[in-house]
Amino acid sequence: MESSRQERLHELAQFLRSRRARISPEQAGLPGGGRRRTPGLRRGEVALLAGVSVDWYTWLEQARDIQVSPQVLESLARALQLDSNERKHLFLLALQQLPADLSPADSDIRPTLQRFLDLQGTSPAYVTDQRLNIVAWNKAASLIYGNYETMSARERNTVWRTFTSPYVRQLLREHWEAHARHRLAHFRAAYGKFAGDPWWMELIADLSATSEEFREWWPRHDVLSGPEGKKINDHPAVGKLVFDQISFLVSDAPHLTVTINVPSKDDDTVTKLETWLAQ
Incomplete structure (x- = not known):
């Protein structure tokens, strides 16, 4: 076995042992069973909670080269009560890849992030979030794209709003189709992580029933990610x-994407927005 793989398996074994040691039987919902020579759960208890054999889990903690x-x-992440960062670390050590996101609807916004949005001014x-729902915004976004505060959760979904809102069509005019195709391709790429999920299936069915364009374009399976570049609104x-559009992931919440539409320097957009925002 190559040395780098062996080192990774040793790191995985040590990580599992350290997380097993910090959980008491009571925390795991198991009987305490009196005094123990070492703190935490026994290997057999972790195996029981995870639904695997004791031998298999023991081999994993012995850094053996076994399939996972x-x-x-x-199951191990749940048994060991790992948080999101620990769960990702477990997958990277064991499989050299990140796990699928389990909480697509987890869209809590830190106050610092909201302040960042507010400081963008014009x-x-x-x-x-991963479902392309708008979960936070600043004043300029709400003034231009609609009052998100009064919208329903469905209306704040950018795909639903793109294909069903007369206001969005008016705002984009001749640029609507390019925007809608881009938004749909982004949605299709995001759907790849959650294919078959009931929430996504319901939205796709509703859009297919509501929008002729969605019904026609969805079967084409166009996929892409990233910002649209230049945006022109009327x-x-x-x-x-x-505007020139930029987007980036939030470092401590990578399921959230920040999008900023920066006024073009070759246009009077900034002047218009400064006047409007001051009212």
Whole structure:
């Protein structure tokens, strides 16, 4: 066995032992069983909680080169009560890849992130989750794209809103189709992680029943990610607005994406927005 793989297996074994040692039987819902020579759960108890054999789990803690499935790793993560960072670390050590995200609807926004959005001023900025729901925004975004505060959860889904909102079509005019195709391809790429999930299936069915364009384009399986680049809006109150779009993941919450539409330096968008925001 190559030395790098052996080192990774040793690291995995030590990680498992350290996490086993910090959990008491009572915390795991097991009888205490009196005094123990070492703290934490026994190997057999972890195996019981994870639904694997004691021998197999023992081999894993002995850094043996054995096959591990994502399903078993998920069981171990639950048995050892790992948090999200520890779960990712477990998968990287065992499989050299990150696990699928278990909580697509976990969209808590830290106050620091909201302050960051607010400080963007004339740059409309918002945060989307893995389902492409807008979960946070600043004043400029709400003024231009609609009052998110009063929208339903379905209306704050960017795919649903793109394909069903007359206001979005008016705002984008001749640019609507390019935007809609980009949004749909982004949605298709995100769906790959959650294919068959009931929430996604319901939205896809509702969009297919509501939008002729969605019904026609969805079977094409176009996929992509990343920002749209230049965006041109025709706002009913202030007229033409031109933006350059950038997007990035939140480092401590990579299931969230921040999108900022920066006013073009070759246009009077900033002046218009400064006046409007000051009212």
